[in-house]
Structure formats: C-alpha cells, structure tokens
Amino acid sequence: MISFEEAFKKVISNARILGIKQLSVDKALGYILAEDIKAERDMPPFNKSAMDGYAVRSADLDLVPARLKCRGIIKAGGQFRKGIKKGECIKIMTGSPLPKGTDSVVMVEYTKKENNNRVKILRALKKYENVCFKGEDVQRGSVVLKKGTLVRGPEVAIASGTGRKKVKVFKKPSAAILNTGDEIIEPGNKLGPANIYNSNGPMLLSLLNALGIETNYLGIAGDTKEKLKKAVRQGLKSDIFLLSGGVSAGDYDLAPDILKSCGVKRVFHKVSIKPGKPVFFGTKQDRLIFGVPGNPVSTYLVFLLLIKPTIEKMSGRQAGLFIRRGRLMQDFKQRPGRKHFVPAKAVDKAGKLCVFPVKGYHGSADMASVSRANAFMIIDGRFSFLKKGSRVEVVEW
Numbered sequence: 001m002i003s004f005e006e007a008f009k010k011v012i013s014n015a016r017i018l019g020i021k022q023l024s025v026d027k028a029l030g031y032i033l034a035e036d037i038k039a040e041r042d043m044p045p046f047n048k049s050a051m052d053g054y055a056v057r058s059a060d061l062d063l064v065p066a067r068l069k070c071r072g073i074i075k076a077g078g079q080f081r082k083g084i085k086k087g088e089c090i091k092i093m094t095g096s097p098l099p100k101g102t103d104s105v106v107m108v109e110y111t112k113k114e115n116n117n118r119v120k121i122l123r124a125l126k127k128y129e130n131v132c133f134k135g136e137d138v139q140r141g142s143v144v145l146k147k148g149t150l151v152r153g154p155e156v157a158i159a160s161g162t163g164r165k166k167v168k169v170f171k172k173p174s175a176a177i178l179n180t181g182d183e184i185i186e187p188g189n190k191l192g193p194a195n196i197y198n199s200n201g202p203m204l205l206s207l208l209n210a211l212g213i214e215t216n217y218l219g220i221a222g223d224t225k226e227k228l229k230k231a232v233r234q235g236l237k238s239d240i241f242l243l244s245g246g247v248s249a250g251d252y253d254l255a256p257d258i259l260k261s262c263g264v265k266r267v268f269h270k271v272s273i274k275p276g277k278p279v280f281f282g283t284k285q286d287r288l289i290f291g292v293p294g295n296p297v298s299t300y301l302v303f304l305l306l307i308k309p310t311i312e313k314m315s316g317r318q319a320g321l322f323i324r325r326g327r328l329m330q331d332f333k334q335r336p337g338r339k340h341f342v343p344a345k346a347v348d349k350a351g352k353l354c355v356f357p358v359k360g361y362h363g364s365a366d367m368a369s370v371s372r373a374n375a376f377m378i379i380d381g382r383f384s385f386l387k388k389g390s391r392v393e394v395v396e397w
C-alpha cells in the first residue's frame with residue numbers, strides 16, 4: 001500500500017494539460033489564461049476629469065472667489081477641440097477629456113452659476129487637481145494579464161478594457177461519473193427495504209459543475225459484470241472517469257477487474273489513508289480513471305485530495321493541496337495506522353488557526369459530521385494521542 005504523498009505525486013504526474021482554446025471574454029470566468037494580454041492603448045487614453053465640475057486654468061484662480069466665462073459643457077464621450085483661454089472655463093463630466101488650455105477641475109460643489117454664462121469659483125486649487133493623466137493606470141504595450149492567471153471578475157473587466165472580445169485559455173477536462181451498487185437508488189424513486197439513496201452521484205456532479213467542467217452523468221450501473229462493463233466503456237470516453245463504489249474487497253467489488261478488461265492500466269489500488277483506503281487510480285492512454293470507495297465521506301475526501309487537484313492541473317492551474325497549519329484545541333485519540341483525515345472546524349482567531357475536531361464523528365458514512373466541519377485535520381498514522389495545543393495540518397474547503 002502506498003502513502004498519500006506517493007499517490008498524490010503519481011496522480012499529478014499523470015495529469016496533462018489538454019491544450020488551448022479561444023473563448024469569448026464573458027465566458028472565460030474560471031479558466032486559466034493561455035496568453036499574455038497586452039494593453040493596446042494607454043488607460044486612460046487621454047487626460048481626463050476625475051470629477052463632475054468645471055475644467056479651468058489653475059492660474060486664473062490665484063484670487064478667489066473668481067468669475068470665469070463658461071464656454072459650454074463636455075459630456076462623457078464628448079470633446080471640446082477649440083481650447084480654453086485665460087478667464088474661461090468649461091463644464092465637464094467625470095471621464096471626459098480635459099480640453100486644451102485647462103489643467104485642473106473644480107468640483108461642482110465649489111462653484112456657483114451666475115447670469116450671462118458666468119461661473120463663480122469659490123475655492124483655489126492646485127495645478128492638476130482632479131485630473132487623471134493619460135496612461136496613469138496602464139501603459140500601451142504593457143502586459144495587463146499574465147499567462148497562467150485565473151480569470152475572475154476583475155480579469156474579465158481588464159481584458160474587455162483592452163478591447164479584447166476573445167481570449168486564449170487552457171481547455172478543461174471532461175468528466176464522467178458512474179455509481180455502482182445494487183443497493184443504490186436515485187433520489188426521487190421508491191426504496192426497497194435494503195436500499196439507500198445515491199448521495200455520491202449528485203455530490204460529485206455538483207462538485208464538478210462548480211469547477212465549470214463538462215460532465216457526463218451515467219447513473220447507477222448495479223453490480224453485474226455486463227451492466228458495469230457497458231457503462232465503463234461509456235465512462236472511458238471522458239478525460240476523467242469517476243467510478244463510485246465497487247473498489248473495495250467485497251465479493252461484488254468488480255470495478256478493478258472490469259476496468260482492467262476495458263484496457264485500464266492500474267497505477268495504484270489502495271492508499272494508506274483513512275477514510276478512502278481502497279481508492280483506485282489508473283490510466284488509459286491520456287484518460288485518468290479514479291475508483292472511489294462508496295462511503296460518502298471517502299468519496300468527498302478523495303475528491304478534495306486527489307481529483308480536484310488533478311482537474312486543476314489539467315485546466316492549466318498550478319497543482320497542489322493548500323495545507324495550513326493550526327493548533328489542536330482539544331486532546332485527540334485515535335487508533336494508529338493510516339494517515340487520518342478527521343472532519344474539523346478550523347477557525348482563525350487573533351492570527352492563529354484553531355482546529356476543533358468535530359465531536360461525535362464516527363467514520364466514513366457520517367456525512368452529517370462532515371457537514372458541521374470546514375476542513376479535514378490531518379493526523380499522522382504513527383500517533384495514538386495528540387495533546388491539546390499540538391501543531392496540526394488541515395485542508396480546508
């Protein structure tokens with residue numbers, strides 16, 4: 001049985017980047033940029049007013065109050081080409097280009113309109129006050145977004161602000177989900193006395209949806225070789241195939257053999273983690289196959305620890321697990337053995353991460369305890385006891 005660290009390395013080293021595609025900027029959220037984006041012009045493209053007010057020559061305001069002649073109004077998107085002379089001003093809106101001759105903007109609050117297009121300016125101001133300079137935000141030709149950047153709201157705005165309609169991004173993998181188990185019934189249907197509802201399928205589907213990837217949901221295959229084989233062939237068409245259940249050591253845990261007969265090369269089967277030990281990982285050409293143990297906590301844990309980082313790497317992101325250190329807030333006992341992932345509440349208090357294992361957690365089917373947590377605390381399998389105050393690591397979600 002391999003360690004978690006070895007398993008993680010093997011999975012990540014098999015995850016490859018899938019290539020590049022062009023997307024409309026407004027569809028690129030959640031993707032990783034596959035190109036540098038350069039500014040095609042300065043931002044702002046001209047000296048502009050930062051306020052609604054009057055564009056003036058500051059030298060005219062050496063003595064205030066001063067009376068200036070107003071030459072009209074520049075709306076946003078408008079221009080005043082003629083230029084402003086000594087003793088004149090012009091009404092200007094935020095974002096409009098400053099006309100020739102002017103060097104500052106008086107806020108409308110410090111002015112008073114009088115008859116005959118006269119404006120009384122009540123306060124003096126410094127040269128360049130309330131002016132944004134050409135190129136002060138972005139210089140033409142500079143890289144505004146680097147290749148490898150995750151596209152979020154601000155990045156959509158920046159790319160659009162440079163005039164781009166499309167951007168190159170790294171493709172994301174497609175994923176198929178198949179549930180096994182003759183006892184498993186889809187929610188919404190009637191249960192027999194020995195049935196349970198499918199919780200892994202909907203959970204995996206929603207987690208994949210949240211990563212914005214294309215999914216193929218294959219339902220429940222049951223535990224007969226024929227049905228399973230047919231469904232597995234379907235699943236192997238996606239870049240990533242997630243098979244829930246059927247990878248343990250029971251008489252009906254058929255998945256590893258079926259996968260083998262469908263041409264899947266086993267990379268590992270069983271990892272020294274608790275829960276999730278029976279996890280299977282294999283490849284078929286460039287496709288990656290995960291067999292996840294059916295207990296929902298195991299499924300969730302394997303998704304967080306192995307599947308999500310794999311998807312992220314294939315999508316062009318830096319692959320890794322974000323592990324934080326914190327302090328255990330109560331004594332903790334366990335049976336030594338595998339690396340233990342314990343649902344816990346991790347809370348930042350005065351700059352310290354305080355870790356409270358969830359009370360009453362009783363193993364890999366206990367999703368209710370996981371729902372009260374926001375992290376898995378990671379406890380080395382060598383320990384049987386950890387004292388309150390010990391340093392522990394956590395993976396949060």
Ligand code: AMP
Pocket residue numbers: 179180181183184196197198199200201244245246247248250253292293294295296
């Ligand atoms: P298995 O990995 O197939 O041995 O299943 C381990 C345990 O998880 C059994 O108690 C199953 O009934 C349960 N289980 C398997 N698949 C699912 C599923 N899709 N949703 C909820 N529980 C499941």
Ligand code: MG
Pocket residue numbers: 180181182245246252253294
């Ligand atoms: Mg089963």
